[in-house]
Amino acid sequence: MAFDPRAFRSLFPALSLTVNGHPAAFFDGPGGSQVPEAVIAAHRDYYVSRNANTHGQFETSRLADETVEEARRAAAALLGAEGPEAISFGQNMTTLNFALARAIGRTLKPGDEVVVTELDHDANVAPWLSLEERGISIRWCPVRLDSCTLDMDAMRTLIGPKTRHIAVGYASNAIGTVNDVAEVVRLGHAAGATVSIDAVHFAPHALIDVQKLGCDFLLCSAYKFFGPHVGILYSRPGLLDELPTDRVRPQDPTAPTRIETGTLNHAALAGTTAAIETIAAQGEGPDLRACIASAFAAIYPYEHGLAGRLWRGLGGIPGVALYGPEVSDGLRAPTVSFRIQGQDPATVARRLGERGFFVWDGDFYAVTLIERLGLADRGGVVRVGMAPYILAEEVDALLGAVREIAG
Ligand SMILES: Cc1ncc(COP(=O)(O)O)c(C=O)c1O
Structure with a gap:
C-alpha cells in the first residue's frame, strides 16, 4: 500500500500553524510529534x-x-x-x-x-x-x-x-x-x-x-x-x-x-x-498488528527518502558538518544532525525557528555521545527529525534556509 503523506497531514490540525507569515514545518518530531484529530x-x-x-x-x-x-x-x-x-x-x-x-x-x-x-x-x-x-x-x-x-x-x-x-x-x-x-x-x-x-x-x-x-x-x-x-x-x-x-x-x-x-x-x-x-490506518491487513506492519513498510521508506534528501542536500552546503551514519541503504532512523562551521547550534535553531522551521539544538539528553563527539561545551548539534507528515518540499525549503544561514 503506497503511503500518502498529504492525506496523513490532513489528520493533524496543528500542521496549519504559521510563524511570522511562514508555514510551520515540524521537524521537531524526535522531541515529540504532533497529534491527529483522532487523538484529541x-x-x-x-x-x-x-x-x-x-x-x-x-x-x-x-x-x-x-x-x-x-x-x-x-x-x-x-x-x-x-x-x-x-x-x-x-x-x-x-x-x-x-x-x-x-x-x-x-x-x-x-x-x-x-x-x-x-x-x-x-x-x-x-x-x-x-x-x-x-x-x-x-x-x-x-x-x-x-x-x-x-x-x-x-x-x-x-x-x-x-x-x-x-x-x-x-x-x-x-x-x-x-x-x-x-x-x-x-x-x-x-x-x-x-x-x-x-x-x-x-x-x-x-x-x-x-x-x-x-x-x-x-x-x-x-x-x-x-x-x-x-x-x-x-x-x-x-x-x-x-x-x-x-x-x-x-x-x-x-x-x-x-x-x-x-x-x-x-x-x-x-x-x-x-x-x-x-x-x-496507513496500512492494511486482517488485524491491527498486520495493519501496523503494513503501515511501517510504507512509512519507513518514505521517511528514509526524506532523510536521504536532507543528508545529501546538507552535505552539499559549504561549512556544514553532518553527524551520524550516512543515510544510505542501511537501517537508520530518519534523524539528521549537523553543525554550521563557526555558528552556535542554538542560534542556528532560533534563526530557523523564526522562519517556521522547528528544529532542536543541544544534546537531547544523549549527553555522553555529545561529550564523546567533543561538542558538549559547543552547543551540541542541530537536529532535524522526519515524520510521515513532513513533505519533500519542506525539506527543500529547510535546505534553502540553512544555505542562507551558512552564508
Ligand atoms: C531515545 C530516548 N529515550 C528516552 C527518552 C525519554 O522519554 P520520556 O520523555 O518518555 O521519558 C527520549 C526522549 O526524548 C528519547 O528520545
Missing part, C-alpha cells in the same frame, strides 16, 4: 463519556477499565507482544525505566554488572547508574566515532559472567544510529543476563517485534508516535511477576499492573489507542 477526540470522548476510576461497579468505571485494556491491546499490537498482560503504562519512559531499574537492582548483589552504552539517551543510563550506590558495577559500551555506531566488539568483551543486565537503545535520538539489538539480546541471554531496549526513538519509524527480538523489556513513549504523554513498558511474560517493584499494598501484584503505581492517565491511554490506530 479520544481525550474528549473519555472525559465526556467514560471518566471514572477503574474497577467500580458502574458504567463509567467499566468503560474506564475498557479504555485501559484497549490501550494495552493496541500497544501489544504495536510492539508485537504476546498480549495485553505484557504491556504496562506509566508517566513517561524515564519514570518507568527508573521503576524497572530500581526493581531489577533489588535482585542484584554488589559486584554484579550492568552494561549501558555511550550512545544512549540518559533516560536509559541514569536509572542504571543509580544502582552504583548498591555496589553494582556499571560497564560502558563505547561508541565508535568513525562510524557513529556501537562498538559491538567491545560489547562482546564487556558481557561476561558477572553481567546481570544490559540496557541498550534501539535507535539514537541524537544521530539516528540503529543498533543491532537482536545481537545484544543474543549476547546477553548467552551470558544469563536480561536485556532492556529503549525504543523511544525507533518506535515512530519502523516496526518493532519484541517476540522476534526476544528482549526481556522494551520501553517507548506514545508522544513520539502521534500520541499523548504516556510511557509504555513491554515485559516478557513471567518476568515482571518476579520483580520486587515499588507498589502499594492493595495493588494487583501481577503483570502488567505490578509496576504501575497510582491511577493511570486514562484519557491519555484513550489517546494512545487512537494514535496506534492512526498508524494502523
Whole structure:
C-alpha cells in the first residue's frame, strides 16, 4: 500500500500553524510529534463519556477499565507482544525505566554488572547508574566515532559472567544510529543476563517485534508516535511477576499492573489507542498488528527518502558538518544532525525557528555521545527529525534556509 503523506497531514490540525507569515514545518518530531484529530477526540470522548476510576461497579468505571485494556491491546499490537498482560503504562519512559531499574537492582548483589552504552539517551543510563550506590558495577559500551555506531566488539568483551543486565537503545535520538539489538539480546541471554531496549526513538519509524527480538523489556513513549504523554513498558511474560517493584499494598501484584503505581492517565491511554490506530490506518491487513506492519513498510521508506534528501542536500552546503551514519541503504532512523562551521547550534535553531522551521539544538539528553563527539561545551548539534507528515518540499525549503544561514 503506497503511503500518502498529504492525506496523513490532513489528520493533524496543528500542521496549519504559521510563524511570522511562514508555514510551520515540524521537524521537531524526535522531541515529540504532533497529534491527529483522532487523538484529541479520544481525550474528549473519555472525559465526556467514560471518566471514572477503574474497577467500580458502574458504567463509567467499566468503560474506564475498557479504555485501559484497549490501550494495552493496541500497544501489544504495536510492539508485537504476546498480549495485553505484557504491556504496562506509566508517566513517561524515564519514570518507568527508573521503576524497572530500581526493581531489577533489588535482585542484584554488589559486584554484579550492568552494561549501558555511550550512545544512549540518559533516560536509559541514569536509572542504571543509580544502582552504583548498591555496589553494582556499571560497564560502558563505547561508541565508535568513525562510524557513529556501537562498538559491538567491545560489547562482546564487556558481557561476561558477572553481567546481570544490559540496557541498550534501539535507535539514537541524537544521530539516528540503529543498533543491532537482536545481537545484544543474543549476547546477553548467552551470558544469563536480561536485556532492556529503549525504543523511544525507533518506535515512530519502523516496526518493532519484541517476540522476534526476544528482549526481556522494551520501553517507548506514545508522544513520539502521534500520541499523548504516556510511557509504555513491554515485559516478557513471567518476568515482571518476579520483580520486587515499588507498589502499594492493595495493588494487583501481577503483570502488567505490578509496576504501575497510582491511577493511570486514562484519557491519555484513550489517546494512545487512537494514535496506534492512526498508524494502523496507513496500512492494511486482517488485524491491527498486520495493519501496523503494513503501515511501517510504507512509512519507513518514505521517511528514509526524506532523510536521504536532507543528508545529501546538507552535505552539499559549504561549512556544514553532518553527524551520524550516512543515510544510505542501511537501517537508520530518519534523524539528521549537523553543525554550521563557526555558528552556535542554538542560534542556528532560533534563526530557523523564526522562519517556521522547528528544529532542536543541544544534546537531547544523549549527553555522553555529545561529550564523546567533543561538542558538549559547543552547543551540541542541530537536529532535524522526519515524520510521515513532513513533505519533500519542506525539506527543500529547510535546505534553502540553512544555505542562507551558512552564508
Ligand atoms: C531515545 C530516548 N529515550 C528516552 C527518552 C525519554 O522519554 P520520556 O520523555 O518518555 O521519558 C527520549 C526522549 O526524548 C528519547 O528520545
